[in-house]
Amino acid sequence: MxxxxxxxxxxxxxxxxxxxxxxxxxxxxxxxxxxxxxxxxxxxxxxxxxxxxxxxxxxxxxxxxxxxxxxxxxxxxxxxxxxxxxxxxxxxxxxxxxxxxxxxxxxxxxxxxxxxxxxxxxxxxxxxxxxxxxxxxxxREIGREPGKRFHRVAAGIGPAQGTEAVLEFAVRDAALRMADLEVVYGSYPYPTDCLPESHARHISACDPNEAEPILERVLRERAPFDDCPRVQRRFVRANPTDAILQASSAADTLVLGACRRDSHVGMQLGRVSDAALRNSSCPVILVPYA
The missing domain is CATH 3.40.50.620 (HUPs)
Structure with a gap:
């Protein structure tokens, strides 16, 4: 169907x-x-x-x-x-x-x-x-000139378990839009293992060494379709929220992961996703992952 x-x-x-x-x-x-x-x-x-x-x-x-x-x-x-x-x-x-x-x-x-x-x-x-x-x-209303296009899709990469779903969606979305893809690897400039678990699990830190092989594989799988997007990688060791919002200012869509949890207690969206939904300069696409 x-x-x-x-x-x-x-x-x-x-x-x-x-x-x-x-x-x-x-x-x-x-x-x-x-x-x-x-x-x-x-x-x-x-x-x-x-x-x-x-x-x-x-x-x-x-x-x-x-x-x-x-x-x-x-x-x-x-x-x-x-x-x-x-x-x-x-x-x-x-x-x-x-x-x-x-x-x-x-x-x-x-x-x-x-x-x-x-x-x-x-x-x-x-x-x-x-x-x-x-x-x-x-x-959301973003104050842009109607019809304005940047021909760019931005993707924010956070926890490892959501990387594959986000990258697969972002690469496909950029290809269909005939747009470039900007992949933002954001990580905090301080260790998060000292934080309580209830806080740390909502911080979307990323290890580029884990994410890069996934991106390369996704791009190889897309190559036979002859519409593989050009990819720009940005490595940010700062607050991921600031980096993601900055990327959204020159993008047509912003792709992020959204963990689906069995528990209904506590935050259902991470801090970066929540901030993007409230402040992004372009439509936000949340891709679910388990």
Missing amino acids: ERLLVVGVDGSADSLRAVDWAADEAATHNIPLRIIHASRGERYTIANTAASIHPGTIQMESHHVMDHATKRAFLRHRSLRISSVILNEFPIAALFRASQDAYGVVIGSRGWGSEARPRPLGTVAMTVAASAMSPVVVV
Whole structure:
């Protein structure tokens, strides 16, 4: 079965930016786009009481949101295969379920509830990014000129267990975009073995000696396709967060790893991933690994 690229929409400005990005991405990859609107609880955070919203009003608004998003994607790429669905579910549950067999999930950084408060990352975006089973793309307003492209993909390499998944995705993404790939190896300038385990496991330090052979293998496997991207390596012995954010300022996408843990206690995203979602200058793609 052909996998779909899924995008969640609630009518907010960021969700419509996500629709634009997802439509472009689906066209690039030549895969179908599915637009999901999960209407349960929608806009309750804006109205003071859910009882004040008539169910019929919610249904009408849901269809309006979906019609607008679908038309927007179609006008952007008229040959795109688009399907849409309105679900009576909470957005987090709907997008998590959709991620289980999706090519990827695209969401805006903030929805209606977050737009009412000055914060860079909404609850839905944070939770889906931390738990989805497929790659997740978080699209945020970044203040760039519309359509501006750097023809560069940035990848941040952290813990060894996530290196292969991140590099495979980043190399493929750069090849499809006909872009260069910048690989940032970031490590802290001080030892982390002196930190408590609860802190150390969230620090995305990298050993280039372990990561480089993986990158070389991934590039060799891509070589027969004649679209292997040019690779620039950057070794940074400083705060990895600063290096990653700097790389995002001249990239079209930023690819990072996201560990999927069985435990729901503690941070579900590392410090670098969390900072990137809030401050990156380009869309952030989180690639899950176990």
